[in-house]
Amino acid sequence: MSNLWVFGYGSLMWNPGFEFLRSMPARLEGYHRSLCIYSHVYRGTPEQPGLVLGLSSGGSAMGIAFEVAADQRDKVIDYLREREQVTSVYLEHYGPLFLLDGSGRETGEQVEAVTYIADSQHKQYAGHLALDQQMRYVRQGHGKAGPNVEYVLNTVDHLKEIDIDDPGLFSLADQLRG
Secondary structure (H helix, E strand, O other), rough: OOOEEEEEEEHHHOOOOOOOOEEEEEEEEEEEEEEEEOOOOOOOOOOOEEEEEEEEEEEEEEEEEEOOOHHHHHHHHHHHHHHOOOOEEEEEEEEEEEEEEOOOHHHHHEEEEEEEEEEOOOOOOOOOOOHHHHHHHHHOEEEEEHHHHHHHHHHHHHHHHOOOOOHHHHHHHHHHHH
């Protein structure tokens, strides 16, 4: 059995919750990061939903690739399924990832990785929301993992630390902080 690669594009980047051998910047083609999921558990409730990140179709997403030892593969997949599929709003997806060096250039290494993409047919799929709508959901959201604002700001801070630009998310964070 080979090592497992996991692609994180949101809270997994700064709070993976599993042991890994190494982590490095990576790019996933065919999907882009978006605040497109109504959170009913971790950052909101059904009555007061928050808004969390998902991968929507089109474009590309920068994030972090985590390499997990082969003997930890099943344990990590079970953990990810429990964490990411609590309301079945994410679909487990295996696909190619392009690994990047510290300056954002491709290393030439491509790996097969698991990630979780937004199910656009799910009732919690918000799709593309205007900035004022995003702001409303993020400000109101509070779930078992804490305030939605904290989730957005932590994600933005981590993206900035690893030199990943996300203008839409950064604009939202600026308004949340302002």
